[in-house]
Amino acid sequence: MACCSTVKTEDLDQNFLQCAFCIERLRKPKILPCLHTFCEVCLGQWVRKNVGKLICPVCRNEYPLPEKGIMGLPDNFFINNMIDFLEARKNGKAASSVPCHGCEKGAVTYCSDCTEFLCSDCSHAHRRLKVTRLHRQLSMEEYQASPHEPPVEMLRPVYCSIHKCNEIEFYCETCDVPICLKCTVIEHRVPEHKHQYCRDAVEKQRPILEKLLHHAQEKIPTLEGALDNVKFVLQQLDSEKEAAEERIREQKRSLVSTIEQKEQTLLQDLEDTYNGKKKILEAQQDGLMLGLGNVNSGCEFTENLLKYGNELALLAVKKQALQRMQDLIKMELNPRPEENACIQFTPNDALIYGVRTQEFGTLLRGNAVAGISTVNAEIPQIATVDQQQTLVLTTKDRNGKDVNQGGAIVTSKIRSPDGGVAMTKVTDNKDGTYSITYRTNKEGTYNLFVSVFGQQVKGSPFSIEASHPKKVCLEFGVRGKGIGHVKEPWGVSVSSKSGDIVVADSGNSRIQVFDKLGHFKRDFRFCGFDKKFDPLDVAVTDNDQVVISDYANKQIIISDISGRMIRTFGSERLKWPWGVAVNSYGDIHVVDYEEHCLTIFDCDGVHLNTIGCKGHAQGQFRNPICVAINSKDDIIISDRENSRIQIFDEEGNFLHLFQAPGEEEGQFKYPTGVAVDSHDNIIVCDDWNNRVQMFRPDGVFIRRIDSDNDGLRYPDGVTVTPDEKVVVCDYGNDCLKVFDCNSLMKPRSQVFVMLNEGGASKRVTTSMPRLFVN
Missing domain, CATH: 2.60.40.10 (Immunoglobulins)
Incomplete structure (x- = not known):
């Protein structure tokens, strides 16, 4: 096998063979992808400490943990080789304890050309082969005493992790792992896998690693230079810190000196201010004490003169006593202190954040x-x-x-x-x-x-x-019989087309029409009946027809808005028709005050339904007086003598009622006119309390429409204009008053009583917005 670079024993012991965890010789070394090696036991403890995460303690890189855990990580064969090498070199290991590379016998020689340990038999075989007979073989004693460090080869055979008894000899290029002979025919069979001897694979991989090593080594000078720069900057940082500390201390000394000077200035200013105030107050005190002494002495002398002096003595000093008493009475002294006791120092908090020292603070005199x-x-x-x-x-x-x-x-x-x-x-x-x-x-x-x-x-x-401010924004009509005059007005309605206001001028037995600014436009009345025309209430339909309740003739009259009669009906059923209203279908709803019910007709006067009878229970009435229809065609009726408002659906089925008899806000007594706004809020004329109030559809009080300063007196009829203004017939003052509902809201808690369908009362407290008119 080709040679590796030489390594010194001392360097190997320190740089390669020591575990970073236990700082001892590596035991069962496991290598990470970053090439850092640790003891298997130490690495396992580290992973448990990091809750199962495999993080290199040196470079802090994180890697996936193998399925078998730490045991699944590859062994560092190189480290094992180093350990064997050092054991042989440093500890004078016996020849028999170093295994032969060709068999399991103890090595007796070392071939420096092949870098292999050989037993006696293999050594003889080595010398007999033509290609190796000239290799230099050292005895173990010569090897241990050699002055140079030979390259390190495996001192112990490495066995396959799968086939335990088979030594690793091959390398699978396909799987990139070393394998044994058995693996080549079972797990790594050809042609799917390509493999070769480890020696040949190493020769092929060595140039690649050497090239990469070269490129990696090229980074070393750059990193060393960067490290030197950082060290230099750290040295500069230390120097700058020391210089800055000295400047801070110098600044502190300067500031302390300046603050002490400012302290003396402020203390002197304080003393001057104190003395000035004290001088004024003491002078006033002296003057008051002198004046008090003069008054006391003069009064004491005069009192003794009157009490103990005889006639001659009194007359002798009368002139002086009179003059003294007059002077004392005329004496003027300021009874109020001519100065105050205020001397305050206000520190400037900004000084804490390094603002100029002249802003130390101010003295308030x-x-x-x-x-x-x-x-x-x-x-x-x-x-x-x-x-x-x-x-x-x-x-x-x-x-x-x-x-x-x-x-x-x-x-x-x-x-x-x-x-x-x-x-x-x-x-x-x-x-x-x-x-x-x-x-x-x-x-x-x-x-x-x-x-x-x-x-x-x-x-x-x-x-x-x-x-309270007046809330009325428009008032028109005065008591009389002339044009635009009204007398005891009762019902009122408004045209959704023109905004004209139609009024039942009951005291003058006529209907009057005003524009939305209160200017008179026309009036009309009807004759030819058995009794005098006596209108009580009016309702204007979507097509500008006017529905009128004629109390005296016990009938309903329908006319156009100019006063041309269209038809009459209801005399055979009605006893005392009062309030009238029209729903979205054009059906006419008439409150019969004397019959204690609501009668419904279609637009042609055909009777459709009758709701209610006399009584106190829900759905019963005692002198109902007015009616209104909301956007759902629900029917709202003011049940006057029962002091309550009852609400029914369009079929006449009872829905709910609300009542709170009394004089407080949200309460009412003997309600009369009712109307609804665009949100179906219910507006009620509280006749007995001379006011108009607004409630939610469920009866919760919202606000009062008018104020005490508006001076309503028996408000009876009410309607809402298309622009959300409330028009009220002020029966007692013979006029009409208009209030603007576009107002602010303010929370207001209100207690009211609502009857449920079982007839039982329930007291409810709620926080509702109260509206205020600008």
Whole structure:
């Protein structure tokens, strides 16, 4: 076999034969794809420590673990060879202990040309062969004493892992593995597999490995140069670190010196400020003490004179006593402190992050004096409930000049009509002014207290009247009989085509039509009946026909919007027709106040159905008064005497009801007019409480439409315009009022009572949005 490069025994012992784990001679060495070798036992422990992952501890590359585990990794035959070699070279191994390369007998000679150990028989055979007779053979003693290190060959035979008793002699090129003779005829048979002797395969692979080795060795100078560069930079890094440490220490010394100087400056400034304030307050104190002493002495003298002096004594000093008392009464002394106690130091937090040392901090002298500080403009005497109000306080110094820096301690609180106290929001504008923000949540008189450094400012507390704003956006009609005048208006409806507002002007026995801005357009009435035309409610259909309930004649009248009568019907069934409404099919729904029911006709006046009877149970009524139809054709009826709203489907089947008798928001008593908006929210005229409220389709309170300042008096009729405005007949004030529903929402908890289908009541608390009109 061709020679390998020589290796020194000491280098082999240190570089190749030591396990990186146990730092001892390798035992059962296993080689990884990265060519790093470890003891089989050590590598197994390492894999278990890494939860079954095979990671090389040297280069950190990860490889798939063979099916047989660590045992499935290839043995490092080269390391085994090294170990045998060193045992033979270093330990003076006996010849008989080194196996012959030709048989299993102990070697007695070493052929330096073939690099093989030979026993006595093989040595003689070696000398008899023509091709090897001239090879130099060394005795084992000569081999061990030789000064050079010969190439290392296998000192022990390697057996096949499959066929245990067969020595590996061949190499399968197809599978790229060494094999034994038995393998060539079983697992690696020709022609599927191509194999050759290991010696021949090595000669073929050696040039390839040598070429790759050469290219790999070419990288060594580059890597060594890179390593030298990194070492150089590390040395520079150490030098730079030392220099930077010195600069930091020098900077610290400089900063400490500057800070100490700034400290002295600020302390001196503090002392000057303190002395200035103290001088002013002490002078005021001396003046007050002198004035108090003068008043006390003058009063004491005069009191003793009146108590113990006789007539002559009193008359003798009367002139002086009178003059002294008058002078003391006229004496003016400022009862408020002429200075405050504010001296604050505000550190500059930015200094921590390395900002300039001159920004060490500022000393706040607090020159504001409460007694002459004022609120700009006028405090609003009337505030709007639930709307935020803001006023600005301007602080002044003892000389009456505006303070131009912030930092004063300004506090403010507001007392509600029921005596409750809440803090307001104070914002320091950093220029000597302070914004004070407050909000009132109910009507009544509020007191706003504003203080500077614990002293109330001039005019504090301030009295504020809070009230609800008017929500009405349009009002038209006045009491009378003339054009555009109304008297006791009751029902109202709106044309979906033109937006015209149609009103049942009950007190004037006529129907009036106004445009959406409240301008009069026309009126009409009907005659020729047994009794005087007496309209109570109106409904305008999609084709602009007007449906009118004629109470006195117990009938329903249908006309066009100009007043031309089309037909009448219902007199044979109706006793007291009141509220009217039309569904999507054109069916006419009429509430019969006296019969306690709802009667339904088609558009030709043919009777279709009757819902309800007198009573308190669900589906029963006591004087129902108005009706509305939502987008689902559900029927909403105001059951007046039962103080509730009942809802039915289009077939007349009861769905649910809601009621909350009372005067609080979300409650109502004796409801009258009802209407629905585009979201099917239900709008109810709360006649008894003089207001209009909005509820969800399920009866949950949303908000109040009007406010107390709108002054509704017996609101009865209500309708919603196409642009979401609510038109209300103000029966008691003989006018119509329009409210805009495009408003803001505010959460509001509300308690109401809903009856379920079994008739049992259930008390429900919910958080609903309350809407506020701008």
